[in-house]
Amino acid sequence: MRCDLCETAMVQMYCDTCLINLCKACVGEHTFSDESKKHEILRFQKSTPFYPGCTSHDKKRCEMFCNQCHIPVCVTCVASNQHLGHELSKILEVLDKKKEKIMKEKNKLNETIFPVYQSIASEVQNRISQLEKEYGDLSTAITKHGEHWHREIDKLVQKLKADVEEMKTTQLHTLQKHLDEVNMKISDINDEIESADGALDSYDISTVLSVTPNVDQYKDLPQKIEPPSPKFSLGGIQDEELGKLFGSLSSISVQSEEHGYNIKTTQKSPEASPVIKQLLDQPQTVTTIHTEHRKLHNVTCLNDEEIWTCGDGSTMKLFSINRGSLLKSMRTKTGNSPQDIAMTNSGNLVYTDHWDSTVNIVKNEEIQTMIRLQNWKPLYVCSTSTGDLLVTMNSNDYKQSKIVRYSDSTETQTIQFDDQGRPLFSSTDNPYNFCPKYISENRNLDICVADSGARAVMVVNQAEKLRFRYTGHTPTPKNNLFRPRGITTDNQSHILTTDDKNHCVHIIDQDGQFLCYIDCRVNEPEGLCTDSKDNLFVAQYRNKQVKKIKYLQ
Incomplete structure (x- = not known):
């Protein structure tokens, strides 16, 4: 809203006598222009009603509304015969x-x-x-x-x-x-x-x-x-x-x-209503799986019985959930540590190799390179409901970050800037602290990113517009600043993200409203995933354990 006098500066003040919006520079000019009036100058606030100008009488504001003509009218309009006999209402x-x-x-x-x-x-x-x-x-x-x-x-x-x-x-x-x-x-x-x-x-x-x-x-x-x-x-x-x-x-x-x-x-x-599960008052640890990775980074469900894990080192491991036993090991193609792992809709394991600038898929015990990047390095990956892959990545100089959608190996979408051309995601110039950005797709097709560098969960819709930023909830269990790491969603469209500094998992709804914390004595939680029954699996960084947690009724 602009000043009614200069028509250029932003509105800061308001003359309640003349119903005129003013900037600070124009207050004096207005008050001296008609000294016959006692001008009551007030500070303009967002909640101050902005009465529309009258189309019939210049410099008059409309405080009434003609119900018969369906237009705002000013005091002069009311006094004239133009609306004689018409039913009038206060415009507010x-x-x-x-x-x-x-x-x-x-x-x-x-x-x-x-x-x-x-x-x-x-x-x-x-x-x-x-x-x-x-x-x-x-x-x-x-x-x-x-x-x-x-x-x-x-x-x-x-x-x-x-x-x-x-x-x-x-x-x-x-x-x-x-x-x-x-x-x-x-x-x-x-x-x-x-x-x-x-x-x-x-x-x-x-x-x-x-x-x-x-x-x-x-x-x-x-x-x-x-x-x-x-x-x-x-x-x-x-x-x-x-x-x-x-x-x-x-x-x-x-x-x-x-x-x-x-x-x-x-x-x-009631029979036509979708099944809605309520959050448990006290989430419960169902089982704990010891992975023996040097440092555990992420976990992904192959099915309701088996999970893949990855950490420091070149080996990805498949475990039985119920028995906690190691079923299979798979070494990366280059011997580098995988940055992230995910499962495709067809049940194949996908992993990112940050230092090799590749995204790879495991088919029939063989590793195939799906995507090889130029001038960019992949970070984290997830598979969407349509079978596409979403990959977060940094530029080679680590000064830019973006999300790229791939159908098979073809790039179909890039998400990097907001409507004003500003970067959506954090960046750095330190190759050894490249601001983790775990990624997941919600059931409403929103793209959810745990941007550790920004200390926020960024949620973007299909049209690439930022829906909201979740920056944590206070008080936190350990009274530390919110720092999200892993992220996943469930069948209720909840968004779950780990907070390694507060040793807990935050649960928010699809619109970013905080619901609750999951504690369950998790220690430095990082990656996480859910199975088809909405059980939560949390990878713990230093103690190398995966906890299976029941948090819904």
Whole structure:
């Protein structure tokens, strides 16, 4: 807001007599311009109502609102015959009612519509993954059937497999287009919510009056796309035609169901509600696993029975959770210590080699280099719900940090700066203290980074916008400054991060609100992960132990 006189400086003062906003430099000019009035100059505060200017009378502020004309009006307007007989209200009362309506609309978007679109996106993505598997099984079946035939029918086999790929491409393209449309709606809804938040935080009445969240346009949900499962019908040897002898593919068509999705309201039945687990008042240590790493850095779940660990040294170790026994060891390709480890959706181990500038994957006991960086060094890695990899990294001079998303080995997204072009993440010029940045993806697809150098958890949405920074909660168990290390999420969309200086784990919700600490006598906790049942595994740096902790009912 600018001074009404000079129109350049920021508002610092306010004349309650003339209803004029002023900067400090213009206060004197205003008070001497009309000495007939007793000017009451007040300090301008954020909560000071900013009355809109009257469109009919220059330099008049509107303190009333004409309910019939639906416009703000000033005292001169009221005194004139222009609004004679019209019902008038105090504009601050209109403001309160407008904000109440905006709040209700925002709650509808947050509580009913936005979750449905998220669910639709997840459902479509799961169907894409299922189709990938089904079409893979289909290709395998055709190949095995073709092995029983002579070489003369190889061309027919290849033709059918090509048909399968074409059909798969058609269906996946349709589903991906559908997913893109749903994600675009989700982005629009986010914009509506942000606009509503801005109006709710604003005391500029004109701004608030101009905001009207359009909830109705999102109530008409998209058609439900339901591609049929592919089938392959085997032919019998008694058939006459070669194509019938070998087999044929059933025709496909993608079906659209106009009312396939429904918005669930707060009146939904208890059976339709998602399972929500409550936090335990006293988290419990279930078991402790001794890893014998020199210093333990991270842990990741292969499944609910086995965990991979890494620390100082070139060896990554696989342990049985229940027995605590070592099942397998895997040495890195270069002999360097792995900076971080993670599991892909297909169950393969991925690790970063900071000093070799590579990201590597272990397949069938063999290590393959997936990504080799130029001028950057990888730090920490996680696998997303779509099978992508998110990698935090530093530049070779350690003065820049960023997140890069990879699909297979192809870079598809970079997150480094905020809307004002400022770096989102901390950096350093010390190669031996490169500000750890563990990373995880939440169920709402937010990207969560434990930025140790910034002493904050940074949460960025899919559109690369910073949603919030969590900088700890006081009092802390050891009264030390918050320093996050490892980070993970669970099925409740909680964000969990270790705090090695306070020897605990912080739990916050998906919007950054502190929920509780987990202590359980953890010592210098670093990396952590959760399994499918929301059990927490915490890697302890110096004592080289992994604790399995139950923290949800």
